[in-house]
Amino acid sequence: MLGKNHKLAEMIFLEQNAVEEAMGMYQELHHWDECVVVAEAKAGDLFEKIHNPQQALECYRKGNAFMKAVELARLAFPVELVKLEEAWGDHLVQQKQLDAATNHYIEARGSIKTIEATLGACQ
Known part of the structure; x- marks a missing residue:
């Protein structure tokens, strides 16, 4: 997986909006802390769907989902x-x-x- 560069793999997954795949990678590796960080990005999607952009932005930021954070910020913040x-x-x-x-x-x-x-x- 990208020469065991898991953070790079995570970044590529998140840039492609493949949050589930990034979480699955960390679950397979038993890297639970990293999985939780990626789950923050998933939570951002949920907050965006219920029209809570402030909480969505915070989750994207915590989950290193910067592309989504920037897209949301352009519209709302x-x-x-x-x-x-x-x-x-x-x-x-x-x-x-x-x-x-x-x-x-x-x-x-x-x-x-x-x-x-x-x-x-x-x-």
């Missing part, structure tokens, strides 16, 4: 976008995906973090 983009970039840096993080730091107008991520990606 545009003032949150900069913070979300920076948090997404931080998450990608933790996953050693510096190229991808650079784009989110640019969106967040975080010039220092953009430079650091760009330099790190070039190494």
Whole structure:
């Protein structure tokens, strides 16, 4: 599974809206804490369906479902976008995906973090 890079696999699953698959991966590995984090993203979907966007946004954020969080924020909480983009970039840096993080730091107008991520990606 992506060379045992489970976080990368999780990110790919979540970007494809495959929350159940991400949870299943962690259940098979007996990584319960990670499964709970992914379940937060699933809870975000449920809160969005019952028209509770604030709780949905919080669940997406906790579950690292940043694409969904940004989409929701664009509609309901545009003032949150900069913070979300920076948090997404931080998450990608933790996953050693510096190229991808650079784009989110640019969106967040975080010039220092953009430079650091760009330099790190070039190494």
